[in-house]
Amino acid sequence: MGENFAFFLPVMMASFGVAFGFVWSLRVRAASYWSGAYFCVAGGFAMLAGFALFPSPIWGFAADLLLASGFLLFSQALLERWRTSWLLRARIAIWALSIMLCAVAVVLGDLRLELVASSLGCFLLIGLPLIAGKDHLRNWSDCPLFAAAALVALDNLVRGSTVPLTLSNQGSFPTSHYAFLMQALACLFGLFLALSALAANMLDLLARYRREALHDPLSGLLNRRGFDEAIAQHARRKGVEGSLIVCDIDHFKAINDQFGHAFGDRVIVALAELFASSIPASAIIARFGGEEFVLFLPGTHAARAGAIANDIREAVSQAVGARLGLTRTLGLTRPLTASFGLSTVQRDEGSIHQAIARADEALYEAKMRGRNRVCVRRALCAPTPDVFSLVSNS
Structure with a gap:
């Protein structure tokens, strides 16, 4: 043997x-x-x-x-x-x-x-x-x-x-x-x-x-598929009531055209790190592609979500702006800004994507009003009187 x-x-x-x-x-x-x-x-x-x-x-x-x-x-x-x-x-x-x-x-x-x-x-x-x-x-x-x-x-x-x-x-x-x-x-x-x-x-x-x-390989955040799965898991446990924020970097195409896509990637990474460090622990954040980020805040009403979005908007301008010296580090000639669209998830909605669509409409409104601001659209039909914005005077 x-x-x-x-x-x-x-x-x-x-x-x-x-x-x-x-x-x-x-x-x-x-x-x-x-x-x-x-x-x-x-x-x-x-x-x-x-x-x-x-x-x-x-x-x-x-x-x-x-x-x-x-x-x-x-x-x-x-x-x-x-x-x-x-x-x-x-x-x-x-x-x-x-x-x-x-x-x-x-x-x-x-x-x-x-x-x-x-x-x-x-x-x-x-x-x-x-x-x-x-x-x-x-x-x-x-x-x-x-x-x-x-x-x-x-x-x-x-x-x-x-x-x-x-x-x-x-x-x-x-x-x-x-x-x-x-x-x-x-x-x-x-x-x-x-x-x-x-x-x-x-x-x-x-x-x-x-x-x-x-996950998105560049930012390390969830991608669209990961966001949908995270939302589905959260919905099975606690439902999907809360607020939905969509963020878009202002003039990002101009940044890519002026400094190149490699530099644009550095901006995406810097902002992803900023977003991840600024949101509540229970929040779900994803990069949906390009310069667009989506943030779900479970159990958060519109007023509180608007304050969070505005804090992030100001942090984008300050943390990547000249005030902390990051403008010189990144090579930007002007402060980096972002626009935000916000909506709440209604109880009788069958999918969070309806709230995303409303937040996208609010984001478009923010772009039309001059960028670097937060616009909120609350109602399902989204009439014009329900749209308002938060914007810095600086």
């Missing part, structure tokens, strides 16, 4: 290396460490097959080197999830010490020392990330991954501590109980660890794709 393991394990481990390599190609950083780790471990177990064909202590040392390197990569792969590069120098020192002790043991012909140094070194390399990760198990996928890594660590600790019992004959390592336990448990726990890590990485990948699908 030991010979079967000797040929099966390298193939299994290398297969996981290929699988993680594919995940890495999808831009999952941690998968690169998992891939490298499983290829190293595959090489380490392949050395046992080489020893069976051409017995030599060099095969054992090569296996020690590859296994230690694989476990160093395992530790980094785990810490990519929980605490990147934590105790990196200490882990490299453990790796080097384990390899050095294995080399000394090979020179001295002391197989027990070699196995103890290798097993306990691997235990420390994969055990340290467990200390760092125990308080960072935020996702359910982290729990089986943590458990699998703990089992691998325990396996190496127990094997390293019981070498005198499992290695009765130093001259016949391939047929020893230690070799059998090492390969059998590596097959079991290595499979558990690989499947747990693959599941965690794929869930991370799906979460990233979902995040990218719902």
